[in-house]
Amino acid sequence: MSHKPNGRVTTMKAIAYDRYGSPDVLELRDVPTPTCNDDHVLVRIRAAAANPFDWHLLRGDPYLVHLAMGLRKPRRAMILGSDVAGVVEAVGVDVTRFRPGDEVYAVTEVGGFAEYVSIREPRVALKPATLTFEQAAAVPVAALTALQSLGNGERVKKGQKVLINGASGGIGTFAVQIAKSFGAEVTGVCSTAKVDMVRSIGADHVIDYTRQDFAQSGRRYDLLLDTVGNRSLSDFRRALTRTGTFVIVGGGGGRWLGPMSQRVKAALASPFVSQRIVLVSCNPIGKDLEILHGLIETGKVTPVIDRTYPLGEVPDAIRHLEEGHNRGKIVITIGDSTKVDIR
Ligand SMILES: NC(=O)c1ccc[n+]([C@@H]2O[C@H](COP(=O)([O-])OP(=O)(O)OC[C@H]3O[C@@H](n4cnc5c(N)ncnc54)[C@H](OP(=O)(O)O)[C@@H]3O)[C@@H](O)[C@H]2O)c1
Incomplete structure (x- = not known):
């Protein structure tokens, strides 16, 4: 089964690219809204965070990336972004832990610099109530x-x-x-x-x-x-x-x-x-996000945010990250400024 928001799907805004290169190759585009498979959670993203992984994928650097993603250019249009926080829009029939309206944060392989992303359930956890969406998006991978x-x-x-x-x-x-x-x-x-x-x-x-x-x-x-x-x-x-x-x-x-x-x-x-x-390789499991949840809600851990950028300014966010001297996390806000109606 696949679910589409409000039963009908049009497009969403996303930052996408078709060839390896600098942040200049990133474009704000209309792309199809993802569908929600049986074991997936469809999240309306409110904030995402950038990681060094994003610019490695974007530049195809190191060359190893070309072997994984496509030799001369990525095999398909790519949307970066592995950390997201947002609101559950829909769940697949096999999903048991979430329902529409839940506020969540998650690790998605790619696809976070967009208005919606569909994520396998084990990678999702309830967002700590003490955090804003921006703070929550800063948490997962790092x-x-x-x-x-x-x-x-x-x-x-x-x-x-x-x-x-x-x-x-x-x-x-x-x-x-x-x-x-x-x-x-x-x-x-x-x-x-x-x-x-x-x-x-x-x-x-x-x-x-x-x-x-x-x-x-x-x-x-x-x-x-x-x-x-x-x-x-x-x-x-x-x-x-x-x-x-x-x-x-x-x-x-x-x-x-x-x-x-x-x-x-x-x-x-x-x-x-x-x-x-x-x-160590980050293991993106929601169970460990639950452990972090406890550390965050007891005030032992608070995300440090360097700067926030709107979705349309992801290229500047990646440029800043690539300089390698950010202070904590760089966060992308995905809200009313980039909102499109799903009809
Ligand atoms: N294994 C995994 O699963 C995994 C997951 C995520 C990331 N990573 C990798 O881990 C690395 C760090 O990721 P990150 O997200 O923390 O990166 P980041 O946010 O870009 O942090 C880089 C930090 O490095 C510091 N730095 C630069 N030169 C330094 C020096 N000579 N001595 C000490 N600190 C220095 C900078 O601090 P100053 O401004 O103070 O110099 C900056 O704050 C990246 O290579 C990333 O690809 C691995």
């Missing part, structure tokens, strides 16, 4: 990655020392707060302009990387979470205790494999070092 990097609490014991490299970014701002909620002593690494913000979200210590090098400080951490990929494996290992854990979520370069190259090197080194090396 906060899930942060939570899962810390092993949902299993990898961090009370009082342990945790270092977050990239503490002022999307993942980093969540990781600082989540690690604190698990009772860790948290050190964040960021640039000068973000030191006060990183301290304000709970970091016990902040290292301004323009003035101090965490790898040369002589301090040892029980867990080091890297979101930047700007240092060698031996630099990271030097900052860890002998049995510490090094968690890699992203960053690093290379035109063919991009951030995967750092992961491959770390995986190859892993059997030969005393420290534990963990490679």
Whole structure:
């Protein structure tokens, strides 16, 4: 069965592209409104968030993207956006946990920079009532990655020392707060302009990387979470205790494999070092969104939003993200300014 909003479907506004390139290739277009399959939830999106994944897909960078999405150009018109928050418009017949009118947030593979998206039920969770749609959209990918990097609490014991490299970014701002909620002593690494913000979200210590090098400080951490990929494996290992854990979520370069190259090197080194090396890929499950729900509603975690942009300004949002110095999350508001009637 497929459901169409109000029984009839026309088009919706979306930011789409047909060829790899800079944000200049993104266009605000009318595209068909998605249908809602049996196990899907159709969400009217109120806000979405941008992630580095978006510009990697857009630019076809690294080349690995071409293998997955289409060699010379994407196989079909693409709509970016993996994080959304909005209102359930319709549910498929197999959906049991949601009904029209529910306020939700979710991880969708792509399709978030649009007015509607259809998402498999397990990727959806009820939106924390304490958050606006903009705040809720900032949560899914970055906060899930942060939570899962810390092993949902299993990898961090009370009082342990945790270092977050990239503490002022999307993942980093969540990781600082989540690690604190698990009772860790948290050190964040960021640039000068973000030191006060990183301290304000709970970091016990902040290292301004323009003035101090965490790898040369002589301090040892029980867990080091890297979101930047700007240092060698031996630099990271030097900052860890002998049995510490090094968690890699992203960053690093290379035109063919991009951030995967750092992961491959770390995986190859892993059997030969005393420290534990963990490679994390965000697992987009609603169950972990429920854990975040608890941390958010008890005030332990609050999204940090750098800036919001209307749907038509997604190209500027991606340009800002690509500069790599955002302060928390970049959010897209999708509301009355882009509203089209579904007739
Ligand atoms: N494994 C997964 O499933 C997964 C999921 C999501 C994202 N990722 C990847 O993880 C990485 C981070 O994602 P994100 O969303 O957090 O990115 P982001 O929001 O763009 O954050 C980047 C942060 O890096 C910081 N930074 C830049 N240079 C630095 C340096 N030399 N030392 C310390 N910090 C530095 C910047 O802070 P300053 O302005 O203070 O320099 C900025 O806040 C990306 O590579 C992304 O592709 C992986």
